[in-house]
Amino acid sequence: MRKTPLDHLLDWSGRILLAVILGFVLLPFCVVAIASFNDSAILNFPPKSWSLRWYANVFEYRDFAEGLVNSLKIAAFGAVIALIAGAGFAYVLNRYEFSLKGVLNGILMSPLVIPNFTIGLGLLILSAAASLPRSMWLVVTVHVIIVMPFVVRSVYVSLQNFERRYEQAAESLGAGPGHVLVTITLPLLTPGLISGGLFAAILSFNEFTASLFVVNQRTQTLPVAMYNYVREYADPTLAAVSVIYVLVVAAMLLIVHKFFRLEKVLNVD
Amino acid sequence: MSTEPAARDHPAVQIDGVSKSFSGAVALEPVWLKIRRGEFLTLLGPSGCGKTTLLNLIAGFLEADRGELFINRDLVTQVPPHQREIGIVFQNYALFPHMNVAQNVAYGLRTRKVPKAEAEQRVREALALVKLEDFADRRPRQLSGGQQQRVALARALVIRPRVLLLDEPFSALDRNLRTAMQVELKEIQSRLGLTTVFVTHDQGEALSMSDRIAVMSRGRIRQIGSPTEIYDQPQNEFVSTFVGDANLFDARLVGVDGARASLTVGGTPVMLDTYQDALPAPGPVTLFVRPEHCTLAQAGAPGAIPASVALSVYQGSYAELHLDCPSAGGADRRVMLRVPSRQALPPGTAVAIALPASGPAIYAKQTTKATA
Amino acid sequence: MSKRPFLGWFAAPSVLIAFGIAASFLAIVQYSLRAHVPGSLEPGGFTLDNFTTLWKLVYGQAFVNTVMLCVWTALFTLLIGYPLAYAMIRAKSASLRSAILLISLTPLFLGEIVRTYSWMIVLGNRGFVNATLMQLGLIDRPISFMFTKMGVVIALVHFTLPIVVVMLAAALSHIDRNLERAATSLGAGRIRVFLTVTLPLSIPGIVAATSTAFAWTFSAFATPQMIGGGQVQTISTLVYQVGFASFNFPLAASLSLLGLLFTIAVLALFNTGIRKLERIGAH
Numbered sequence: 001m002r003k004t005p006l007d008h009l010l011d012w013s014g015r016i017l018l019a020v021i022l023g024f025v026l027l028p029f030c031v032v033a034i035a036s037f038n039d040s041a042i043l044n045f046p047p048k049s050w051s052l053r054w055y056a057n058v059f060e061y062r063d064f065a066e067g068l069v070n071s072l073k074i075a076a077f078g079a080v081i082a083l084i085a086g087a088g089f090a091y092v093l094n095r096y097e098f099s100l101k102g103v104l105n106g107i108l109m110s111p112l113v114i115p116n117f118t119i120g121l122g123l124l125i126l127s128a129a130a131s132l133p134r135s136m137w138l139v140v141t142v143h144v145i146i147v148m149p150f151v152v153r154s155v156y157v158s159l160q161n162f163e164r165r166y167e168q169a170a171e172s173l174g175a176g177p178g179h180v181l182v183t184i185t186l187p188l189l190t191p192g193l194i195s196g197g198l199f200a201a202i203l204s205f206n207e208f209t210a211s212l213f214v215v216n217q218r219t220q221t222l223p224v225a226m227y228n229y230v231r232e233y234a235d236p237t238l239a240a241v242s243v244i245y246v247l248v249v250a251a252m253l254l255i256v257h258k259f260f261r262l263e264k265v266l267n268v269d
Numbered sequence: 270m271s272t273e274p275a276a277r278d279h280p281a282v283q284i285d286g287v288s289k290s291f292s293g294a295v296a297l298e299p300v301w302l303k304i305r306r307g308e309f310l311t312l313l314g315p316s317g318c319g320k321t322t323l324l325n326l327i328a329g330f331l332e333a334d335r336g337e338l339f340i341n342r343d344l345v346t347q348v349p350p351h352q353r354e355i356g357i358v359f360q361n362y363a364l365f366p367h368m369n370v371a372q373n374v375a376y377g378l379r380t381r382k383v384p385k386a387e388a389e390q391r392v393r394e395a396l397a398l399v400k401l402e403d404f405a406d407r408r409p410r411q412l413s414g415g416q417q418q419r420v421a422l423a424r425a426l427v428i429r430p431r432v433l434l435l436d437e438p439f440s441a442l443d444r445n446l447r448t449a450m451q452v453e454l455k456e457i458q459s460r461l462g463l464t465t466v467f468v469t470h471d472q473g474e475a476l477s478m479s480d481r482i483a484v485m486s487r488g489r490i491r492q493i494g495s496p497t498e499i500y501d502q503p504q505n506e507f508v509s510t511f512v513g514d515a516n517l518f519d520a521r522l523v524g525v526d527g528a529r530a531s532l533t534v535g536g537t538p539v540m541l542d543t544y545q546d547a548l549p550a551p552g553p554v555t556l557f558v559r560p561e562h563c564t565l566a567q568a569g570a571p572g573a574i575p576a577s578v579a580l581s582v583y584q585g586s587y588a589e590l591h592l593d594c595p596s597a598g599g600a601d602r603r604v605m606l607r608v609p610s611r612q613a614l615p616p617g618t619a620v621a622i623a624l625p626a627s628g629p630a631i632y633a634k635q636t637t638k639a640t641a
Numbered sequence: 642m643s644k645r646p647f648l649g650w651f652a653a654p655s656v657l658i659a660f661g662i663a664a665s666f667l668a669i670v671q672y673s674l675r676a677h678v679p680g681s682l683e684p685g686g687f688t689l690d691n692f693t694t695l696w697k698l699v700y701g702q703a704f705v706n707t708v709m710l711c712v713w714t715a716l717f718t719l720l721i722g723y724p725l726a727y728a729m730i731r732a733k734s735a736s737l738r739s740a741i742l743l744i745s746l747t748p749l750f751l752g753e754i755v756r757t758y759s760w761m762i763v764l765g766n767r768g769f770v771n772a773t774l775m776q777l778g779l780i781d782r783p784i785s786f787m788f789t790k791m792g793v794v795i796a797l798v799h800f801t802l803p804i805v806v807v808m809l810a811a812a813l814s815h816i817d818r819n820l821e822r823a824a825t826s827l828g829a830g831r832i833r834v835f836l837t838v839t840l841p842l843s844i845p846g847i848v849a850a851t852s853t854a855f856a857w858t859f860s861a862f863a864t865p866q867m868i869g870g871g872q873v874q875t876i877s878t879l880v881y882q883v884g885f886a887s888f889n890f891p892l893a894a895s896l897s898l899l900g901l902l903f904t905i906a907v908l909a910l911f912n913t914g915i916r917k918l919e920r921i922g923a924h
Binding site for chain 3: 006007010014017018021022024025026027028029031032035042043044045046081084085086088089091092095096098104107108110111113114115116117118119121122123124125126128129141144145148177178181202205206208209212213223226227230238239242245246249250253
Binding site for chain 2: 163165166168169170171172173174175176177179180183184187188
């Protein structure tokens, strides 16, 4: 097919537009990465001199280290609980009809619509009303509620694509329901479960708004610690934290991608 | 597989009035069926006829709404699939992708807690039976379609099932392989004397492999019998058209005398011997004749039905003659018959069709054509 | 035989969590109907005062602000998200497709704080954009992005872009390419094919993406809080302020409740829109 001048114009303007949009997407992180190596405490572009001292500062500021440990703990517990509860619910949702199924599903999916600040406020009020301490478990509960819809969705999709014949073949060979679950269903769903769990962990690691409502000084997560830092100091330490933060998340993402192609998780393949 | 002599007297599978609906839609009308020990029984019918539903009921993947099901005299209606001791081969084989061939075959032995040494021995034997001894360590996706099917068969046979169920097992194979696998399966089945229920929509497969065929449509068994009975003596219009080709003639039933029926076809009087259990009342009827039972006659021959050649299709050793015939049933008023290719005739030739003295089926004329 | 193995065991944890969600929702409803006792965290008796207070100008203004931010953000996100999704779906090489997808998703995985902080550095008076423009001599004085709606919208567009791109890409990938080929064979040029075939067929995806962008923007907190710096008050920032600056949890609860009802109303509206569109598409 011969290309007309108009086709060439469209091709080139499309490419330029694409480059500009991708630049817009990547710009903030590139700028923050440059800023993190800026020697001066006041931001300048381009930086006049370079230094790693803000990275050193990150490790001296205790809140970040504690926040990171809290965040990792909360993300790990939150993801595991959300995975167990979410996978169980997705299985039940996929396999059985029972009364109140719709109601249960509606409640569990509602965090997709309810703003995070409302969820945070709700659990804060609830724990205050029940005189529960603002412990780490309160934060974990909030995170489980927020990430569970994503886990349910991803496991449910895996179950829908699951070939029921495998289970029937196993049954015909004498395997009871529990044996089928352990030897056939779970092994075949493992990639989906692992990626769903890691996805939940990343979402939990990133959660900020609802956490802000329910944490205290002792349980604050890394994003909350970072937020509090920005409110008090204006130096580029936070730029350095951001770079480290992004590297941690990128590592988690790469693991997900290894197990399960992202295109598949997001249904755009 | 019990070997007590008395066991030979009762059916391997007995289905007593089993029926099934899905959310109000009837998938299977009440069915009564006895499958004999060692028999190869085929459930044949178009998609949606209820054959797969019946198979799933026998396997226990579905629960019957009504009726009882026995395997070797044991009532199994309420027994879950994993306690029924049936072997099943699925259309896509459903080999466990996370296990190798040997593990797949050993699966049913592990669930039965068969001792390790014995299990290994039986897996080896089963793989030898399907000629796959050298493939024990392969993963299912590393095998060809035919090899996958053999693994599925070995996996089903190794547990020594009371009944073997085959759910369209050949439909994923290409034509040549399909024929080879049919022969192989049939050999293994008769050597082991295995009671087998085979589900297919392919009449060729059904006719070549079965001891008996149950032709199904719309949730009912329309006829059950040996392949010859089904092909040569169909009892109703559905079986006549679904199994094999049929030429239809508009006719009028004048009278019946014992097994002899007198009719007129487009004004031509015809006498026929009939095998049917029941004949329709005198009046307009449709005559079903297999193409190979129709012969060409001279135009104007007595008892022959006039027609003219519309088209001749060369098929190698024979030719198909498509004839325009005013007495033919069906919308296009065509009749097809096969002649040796050197006897093919040019279009426009006036001919006549001679009907066989016995064989044609006579059914009451229906306003709408019977479908699945 | 047990007809429904595992049903109880598998559903139990999720039932527990559902109870937690329902209880916290009821807690909000209950607090929204209680009086605020200044200086105490314990609420007072039942009253409707919170909702009458919400009619006050400052709260109304927060609602208007929030809705305007939602509208602008959705609009601009669509404008830059659509070409991105289109380029991704139509990219000839798989690696280019993966690259576009991965880059589009980065904002999602940066986390609210990193993303917002980065935009503060980009948009600040001494930030990247102003420094660059001044060095190029294009402006004499810095443009104010910080503490303005424009700055907040820019950062929010960046925030909602990933989900919009993913939803548009899903919609575009389900359009049968043969429809476009058919239009081309009938003599339509590329622009006409896009305007008469591709764009109309992707409208359900556009509506769905818009509603999600709307919901995300509505619940955004860190971005308006940090970039708006108190000058751009939204429902989320107000809830936080009322709750943690004046410890008036009953008022915060009633504000949240109204916000939630508003979100549900807007999403319901979008949903009916999508259903109508699907019905048209079906015929």
